[in-house]
Amino acid sequence: MIPSNNSETTLLNEGINLIGDNSFMLLDAEYYELAQQLNSDKYYSEIFDEPVPINHNLADYIEECNDVFHPSFCFSQEWSLTDDTTEQERRKDTASADRTIFCTAKCTTCKNCVCRKNGLPCTDKCKCADTCCNLVKPTFEHEWTLNAVFPNVNVEPPTNSGPRNLPKHLSLPESTSIIWNDKILQHIYERTNWKKEYCIEYEQALNDHKEWSNTKSKHEKKQKRFKRKYEHDNENMVQEINDANPPPLINDILESEPKVEPFAKYLEKKKGCTIPNHYSKDDIKGFLQICQIMGLSPIPNYYDYWSIDGENHAFYACKLIQRIMSRKRFIDIHMHLSSEPNFLEDNVNSNSRHYWLCVKEVSVDEIIAAFKGKIRFKQYIPLKPHKYGLKYYALSDSTGYIYAFWLYQGKESRYSHNATSIVLDLVKHVSPENHVLGIDNYYGSLDLARELVNHGWKFVMTVRNNRPSYLFSEGLQKKLPGSKTRKWIHAVNKENTLVALSINDNKRVNFLTNLGSSQLIKNKPYVQEMYNKSMGCVDKSGIFLHCTHPPFRNKNWKTVHLLQMMKTSFVNQYIIFKHHINNPGLTLCDYLKHSLAQTVTFRNPYFTRTTHFPMKLKKLERYQLCSHCKDSSSRCGYKCMGCGCYLHLHCFTAYHDPKFIYY
Structure with missing residues (x-):
C-alpha cells in the first residue's frame, strides 16, 4: 500500500x-x-x-x-x-x-x-444529464411533507367564453356552415374527380380500348362460325384446333389482334392515375347529406334505405334519401371518395379555434372513430363505444366542443406521441388563465405536473402507482390505511406548488394537483370533486359523434377520417348555434334535422314519356302475371304501350311512379 x-x-x-x-x-x-x-x-x-x-x-x-x-x-x-x-x-x-x-x-x-x-449513480455534472436512468432517485421524505397545509384554490370562470368572430346573419341552422365550409367541399370535389393527369390523352386511350373491344367481339364471332363450319364437315376438326394446330385463318386473326387493353389496364392501376368520375359538387354534397341522415336513423343494412313497396324490408325505406341520390350513384361515390387527411385536419382545427373560446373546465382524452380495416396504426381501447378504430387525441371543454385534436398515425404522426408532449401540444392553444385542466392516469405524471406548473396551469390529474414510483408506491401508499376504510392522505412538495393525494375509494386512486388538499367537500376531498367536474369533456364529445355515425363500413381509412372530420364540424357548429341563440334545450338531432331540411338538394325529377298508356289485351294474352304486384291469384288484362309490361289497371300508376326511378 x-x-x-x-x-x-x-x-x-x-x-x-x-x-x-x-x-x-x-x-x-x-x-x-x-x-x-x-x-x-x-x-x-x-x-x-x-x-x-x-x-x-x-x-x-x-x-x-x-x-x-x-x-x-x-x-x-x-x-x-x-x-x-x-x-x-x-x-x-x-x-x-x-x-x-x-x-x-x-x-x-x-x-x-x-x-x-x-456501481455509482450519475450526477448533474455527468454527460448523461437527465436522460440517464442511473441518476440518484429522490426520496419521498426529502421531497414531500405529509399533511402539510395547502389552501384550496377557487378558479373564476373566464369572462369571455363561447362563440366569437361569428358572421352577422347567423339565426338559422342552415346558415351555420362555418367550420365545414365551401373550401373543404371544393377540396373533396377536386380530389374525388382528379388526382393527377394522365401521361397521354384519356379520351384517346378510352377510344382505343373501345375499338379493341369491338374488334375482339368481331373476331370471336368469326372463330365461332369457322369452328361450326368444320365441325359440321368433320367432327375431329374441333380437337385439332384445340391441339394448337389451327388453320391459317385463325392464326391470322390472332396475330392481327390489337394490343391496347393491357396498356389501358396499366393506366388504371398506375399510382396517381385515376379515371375521371365527372361528379358534380351537388353529388358530393348530397352524398355527405345522406351520411348525416343515415347517422340519425341507422338500420342494419343501408341498402334498405332504397327499398320499394313489395320488398321484404320496405318499412326501412327513406323517401328523402331516394330523392337525393340513387343507390348505385351513392355506392359509386363511396368507392371513389378521396381527400387529403392533413388538409382536412388542419382546416377543421383552425376553424374550430377561430369561432370559439373555451369555458372553464377542459380535459384531454382519446376519441375512437370506428374502423375494422387493415391499417398499421389501428387502435384497440375496450372501454370506448367503438373498441377498434382510428385514435384521435382531443382537447374539449365541458360543453362538448372539440377545440383541438390530431390523428395518431404511429411513427408517421406529425406530433410526438409521448404522454407529456401530447398534453402540452394540445393545451398550448388555450390560455391557462381561468381554466381548470383535467387529465386521466394515461397522461398523468410528476414530470407533466411540473411542466404545467411552469406554464401557469391549474390542473387535477390521476396518476398510476408506478409513475413515479417513489411518490405513491413507496411513499403515500405505504402510509395509507387499509382498503376497507374510506380514508385518504396527502403530501405537499418542498416548493409548495403541488399536492399528492391517495384515497381509498372503490380502489386506491392517486391525484396530483395544485388546486387544493384533502379538505372535505360533500363527504369527499376537494381534489376529487374538482376532478369529477373537469373530466368527462371528451367523453361528452364522443357521445355527440356517436349519434351521427353512419351504419355502413369503410375499407379505406381516409374515408373514415373524412366522415370523422365532418361529424366533428357539425358537432362544433351545433354547440356554437345553441349558445348563439341561447337555447340550451336544443338537441343535436333537432339541429341536424332543421339544417338538412333547408340545405338538402334533390336531383332533377324524371318525367316519363307520353307513350305509356294502358292497352287492353286480347283473349290469348290475358293470362300473364302483373309486373308490379306479381299476384298469381289474379291475371292482368292490360299492357303498357311504352314499356311492354303486363299490369293490372290499378297497378299502372304505382308502377310508373318516379320513386322506382330513384332505386
Whole structure:
C-alpha cells in the first residue's frame, strides 16, 4: 500500500524515482503498472478531453486528479490505494453529487456508462444529464411533507367564453356552415374527380380500348362460325384446333389482334392515375347529406334505405334519401371518395379555434372513430363505444366542443406521441388563465405536473402507482390505511406548488394537483370533486359523434377520417348555434334535422314519356302475371304501350311512379 504523504521526498523513499522533469517510474511491478496508467494518453484524454502535457510533474498530476474516480484506483488528499472492500463500499455509498464523473457517451439505458460499471449513480455534472436512468432517485421524505397545509384554490370562470368572430346573419341552422365550409367541399370535389393527369390523352386511350373491344367481339364471332363450319364437315376438326394446330385463318386473326387493353389496364392501376368520375359538387354534397341522415336513423343494412313497396324490408325505406341520390350513384361515390387527411385536419382545427373560446373546465382524452380495416396504426381501447378504430387525441371543454385534436398515425404522426408532449401540444392553444385542466392516469405524471406548473396551469390529474414510483408506491401508499376504510392522505412538495393525494375509494386512486388538499367537500376531498367536474369533456364529445355515425363500413381509412372530420364540424357548429341563440334545450338531432331540411338538394325529377298508356289485351294474352304486384291469384288484362309490361289497371300508376326511378 502506498503511504499517505504528499511530499515528493516521501514518495521517492517508498520506491518512486523521478527521471528528469517530466517522467517517473515505480520500482515495484505493481506500482510500475499504476504509473503507466497515470501516464496513459487514452486515460488522460478521457478525463480531461485534452492530450497529455509534455512537461508534467507527478505531484502536480496527483493534485489535478485529486477528485477523479477510476475503476482501478482513486485519488484523495492522502493519495491512498486500498483493497479493503468495506472502504470501497463506503466510498460508493457516500458518493457526493459534486464529484465530477465523466461517461464515455450520452446514454438513456446506461449500457456504456462508466458510472454504471463502477456501481455509482450519475450526477448533474455527468454527460448523461437527465436522460440517464442511473441518476440518484429522490426520496419521498426529502421531497414531500405529509399533511402539510395547502389552501384550496377557487378558479373564476373566464369572462369571455363561447362563440366569437361569428358572421352577422347567423339565426338559422342552415346558415351555420362555418367550420365545414365551401373550401373543404371544393377540396373533396377536386380530389374525388382528379388526382393527377394522365401521361397521354384519356379520351384517346378510352377510344382505343373501345375499338379493341369491338374488334375482339368481331373476331370471336368469326372463330365461332369457322369452328361450326368444320365441325359440321368433320367432327375431329374441333380437337385439332384445340391441339394448337389451327388453320391459317385463325392464326391470322390472332396475330392481327390489337394490343391496347393491357396498356389501358396499366393506366388504371398506375399510382396517381385515376379515371375521371365527372361528379358534380351537388353529388358530393348530397352524398355527405345522406351520411348525416343515415347517422340519425341507422338500420342494419343501408341498402334498405332504397327499398320499394313489395320488398321484404320496405318499412326501412327513406323517401328523402331516394330523392337525393340513387343507390348505385351513392355506392359509386363511396368507392371513389378521396381527400387529403392533413388538409382536412388542419382546416377543421383552425376553424374550430377561430369561432370559439373555451369555458372553464377542459380535459384531454382519446376519441375512437370506428374502423375494422387493415391499417398499421389501428387502435384497440375496450372501454370506448367503438373498441377498434382510428385514435384521435382531443382537447374539449365541458360543453362538448372539440377545440383541438390530431390523428395518431404511429411513427408517421406529425406530433410526438409521448404522454407529456401530447398534453402540452394540445393545451398550448388555450390560455391557462381561468381554466381548470383535467387529465386521466394515461397522461398523468410528476414530470407533466411540473411542466404545467411552469406554464401557469391549474390542473387535477390521476396518476398510476408506478409513475413515479417513489411518490405513491413507496411513499403515500405505504402510509395509507387499509382498503376497507374510506380514508385518504396527502403530501405537499418542498416548493409548495403541488399536492399528492391517495384515497381509498372503490380502489386506491392517486391525484396530483395544485388546486387544493384533502379538505372535505360533500363527504369527499376537494381534489376529487374538482376532478369529477373537469373530466368527462371528451367523453361528452364522443357521445355527440356517436349519434351521427353512419351504419355502413369503410375499407379505406381516409374515408373514415373524412366522415370523422365532418361529424366533428357539425358537432362544433351545433354547440356554437345553441349558445348563439341561447337555447340550451336544443338537441343535436333537432339541429341536424332543421339544417338538412333547408340545405338538402334533390336531383332533377324524371318525367316519363307520353307513350305509356294502358292497352287492353286480347283473349290469348290475358293470362300473364302483373309486373308490379306479381299476384298469381289474379291475371292482368292490360299492357303498357311504352314499356311492354303486363299490369293490372290499378297497378299502372304505382308502377310508373318516379320513386322506382330513384332505386
